[in-house]
Amino acid sequence: MVANIKKSELIKLAGDQVRDFNAGELKNAGFLPLDGRCFVQMHYPPALYFPPVTEEEFFDGLDYKPSDPFIVYAHIPFCINRCIFCHFYIKTGASPEEKDKYLDTMEKEMDIYLDRLGIDKINTSAVNIGGGTPTDMSPAQLERFLVFFTRRLDLSSCRQTTWDVDPTTILGADGMEKLKLMRRYGADRITIGVQSFNDFILKKMNRAHTGRDAVDALKQAREAGFDNVCIDLIYGYPGQTLDGWVDEMETAISLEVDSMQLYRIRVAPIGHWANSIEKWWAKRQNDFPAYDETLIMRRIGYLMSEMNGYSDRHYTGLYTKKYEGISLYNKAHTAEFFDTIGLGPSSRVLLKNRLGMNARGGIETYTSLINQGRSAIEVGKLTTKEENQIRYLLGPLKFMREIEKEYYRKMTGVPLDTVFQKKIKMMKDFNLITEDDKKLMLTPRGHFFSDEVCVQFYQRKYLPFPRSSYAEGEFNPYNGLDS
Template sequence: MTTETKLKELIDSAKYRLDDFAKFRKLGMIPNDGDFFPAGVHYPPITMYPEVTQEKFFESYKPNENKEYDIYVHIPFCRKRCLFCHYPSKYNAKDEEKDKYLDAMEKEIDFYINILGHDKINARTILIGGGTPTDLSPKQLDRFLKYFTTKIDIGKCKQFNYDVDPITLVGSDGIERLKIMRDYGVDRLTIGVQSFDNDILRKMNRSHDSSLAVESIENSKKYDYQTNIEFIFGHPGQNIKNWLDVLNKAIDVDVPEIQFYRLKVIPYGDQVGTIKRMRDYKPDELISNENAILMKEIAISFLAEKGFHENLRRVFTINKKYISKYAFNQCCQLKDEIGLGLTAFSSLNDRFSLNTQSFKEYYEKIEKGKLPINRGIIRNEDEQRRWAIILPLKNYWISKKIYENRTGTPLGKTFEKKFLNLKKYGLITENGGKIELTKTGAFFADEVVTQFSDPQHLPFPETSYADAELNPYKDN
């Protein structure tokens, strides 16, 4: 079959999703203009938290008895600013700046240990993210991991993840970083390839090209990392044909896990990305919502043909074991998590905190002997119930047992009208001890789980949606 024939076949088979898209707009689940806002990683959304102090956040908090936590560490340095990024970072920072940051983060680790009353923090899973967390010299990387693993007990850690940029895994320094991470127990890498199309990579303002991306993947496999590669769809310059070319290349590099996500135009982090300004001033350069829908369905169908299935939302693997256990614990099991570093978050039972987005404030708080928390929430009963629905439903399924454990309320006693409507339109199904998304519900997962958001935390005003049954402001 020729590439053109295959492309036509995939487009034709994906068009039914455009009918679904139109249908759910009319029902009020999707905004009238088709706009998109990602949901279900945090609730409330990360840009919507009020100010909170360290004292208020830990007031009445009781550390869990097993002393186990999932750990997130944020290292906010990059070589370049990507068009699509909404997070603060420093670009081409000098080693002195990076050392200063590592100094502060070491103190932050010690503060957390003291607050929790532990000798060490026992890690269930770990994710080191950014930024580009491997945008450290090999010497600095070794320094960080040496201190980190003396304070964090990784003896029972089920997975040690690192988000990495391809350019940091090539050349002699790249090989040295791979060796260092492996020596300290890192076993899974998510490589931010984003595209194999060099024209698109230039538009994204990425630091690598396609050949370097392939080289980084091959290097990671040589050192026996579980390798996940990550892509964006819906980016300016993309079309269905070059997207299919990227998917073919993703199969060719032979990894067990492929992740893709839709371009996020509306800020979801602490800094307005260049992509938002582009939409404001050059809207014609962004692809249509309809084409984004087709690209998503084509990717799902194409990967299924190759044996990859969605075993965690937007993560496609050849085996269920190849997923981020960190993400599974955070979003599906709703387990306690500690965040370290600029903009990092901690999620502890009924409360959630965010570290400052300001380097200046981060350093000042640390010097005063305080955690760098500046925003957060202690959820009331209503918000706790919404949180315990939105995260697991978006990413996997709702366990009725976990829901009742986290909220003290049986699942069937809340949001009855919402659940009935979602069942009516074929978006969720209930099976014994769980509620999960159908195939159609999974495709529109962000919009489905937004149904359970409190009106004050909805991304668009009520008038943006049709006045119909699935308008998220109804029955709320």
């Protein structure tokens, strides 16, 4: 073991702690879904429920100064394979000509934003370039993107630029050239989509890389000058075992990555694009690790991280040795509600309580809208007072474990002590939440079940699972907030 504890002792310790959290009690109370599924809280309201919106409706009344800060996300949808677990919009098998055309469109989209917002450059606080696989382009295409992208941004106050990449796309001479281009244009953090080091599991995921490729990609990123390297790992996947998950964590820790994003396999949809994992669950649920085993895997990830100098105190689920190891874009987007410009199909946009999503119809819809000189935003809404009272609570509570009451009052105009009091009292009685005069905080039990805590505050129309998924206890979310 990396830490001074035997594998069997670690698994027993994690199991004992999970039993102390007593998931059975929470299932009987209607807090946890009976079938063990988990909905991952990222944004509220969920984009799945955004209605159609016109460009005129979305941008009406917006007024920005050149100094107003934004965070920027660029979606490059190209991938080698479609992974079984992926919920996002991607395109496989794109030709070089299709990728060039896509870059043409994104360059035009940036100019449309500058025009609509009445600014010459986007004052950028943090950047995330993801997908898809943004490094599934040639070095020449990558440089072309970086040139037009950075020319339209004011990066003088940018705190961090993160790239999300797949291992095979940064290997070899071409891969090193891409990594050096990214560094030259300001990238200071990289997230490598490892997902697993186990070749058997990778094959089940339909990943394009091997465990050896993942290790080589990490080394190559270091050689290119990246000193802030994160990896993604998935647990709860079909074929995984407790022993195997310990081995995955041990490999990651031995490679001295700077941070690790540990994901429970997402069966419930979080995007508009169907994937194979939902069908797999519906047909052969027994292929997946048992619910209790999945919870133990989560606790193993926590324990092994803490034992080896990592912590997720800065951002739930992302274990890092330093504050800079987290994605400042993700924190600003999900927990701090920065105005967000999203480029490319399926990207999310947040502008002063306006939530939007680009081109659900994919590249074809995206290209058509932009070539008409219009924004790519296809669905969206101005959030209501009630929705804001929920989303300004859930973001900090989920990702930061706590929310300051004065911050909540400032953002919503109402004291936190005057809303959701019945729900908060119930969760305090079940040792999920605690509070003092200044903060509302998750307990260790609440932190472990943070996604389910958040769902308790959802309006009925946004709940991810039907009423029958829950026991008819006091926590059944359909007995909660009105729609």
